[in-house]
Amino acid sequence: MGPKGHDETRHVPGLPSGGPGGAYRIVAGKDGMRITDLRNTTPITPVNEAKLADFAAWLYMKDKWRAPGDFSIKTDPSSYEKAFQKWAWAQKRLSGLEKSSKNFGKEKKIRFRRLKELVFHNADEAGRDMAKFMP
Numbered sequence: 447m448g449p450k451g452h453d454e455t456r457h458v459p460g461l462p463s464g465g466p467g468g469a470y471r472i473v474a475g476k477d478g479m480r481i482t483d484l485r486n487t488t489p490i491t492p493v494n495e496a497k498l499a500d501f502a503a504w505l506y507m508k509d510k511w512r513a514p515g516d517f518s519i520k521t522d523p524s525s526y527e528k529a530f531q532k533w534a535w536a537q538k539r540l541s542g543l544e545k546s547s548k549n550f551g552k553e554k555k556i557r558f559r560r561l562k563e564l565v566f567h568n569a570d571e572a573g574r575d576m577a578k579f580m581p
Contacts, residue, residue, distance in 0.1 A: 474517035
């Protein structure tokens with residue numbers, strides 16, 4: 447989307463039993479937020495006397511899902527770049543550790559899994575914790 451907003455596509459998987467699924471896009475920026483490209487990825491079959499419009503109104507109102515307001519996220523490009531570099535560094539180190547993780551004991555495997563989750567939220571803290579896994 448560029449500097450004006452954020453564009454994210456979400457896919458809603460079907461139920462484990464093979465039930466209904468679908469997908470949509472959320473577009474947010476300084477001019478508002480909207481949900482677009484609503485679609486089902488499996489057939490929708492109403493039961494009994496039900497009508498599709500009774501529970502899947504989005505099929506008929508695809509362009510109506512809008513919220514006014516400024517949903518943009520103001521960021522300093524240089525701080526974003528620094529954070530991205532830390533994340534990329536941590537990802538590179540994790541991929542190296544991943545190879546040796548098959549030899550980790552049960553407790554260390556649990557800590558390693560948590561470390562991989564932490565990288566997405568706090569690369570600084572993950573970098574400090576990563577030292578515990580280095581030989």
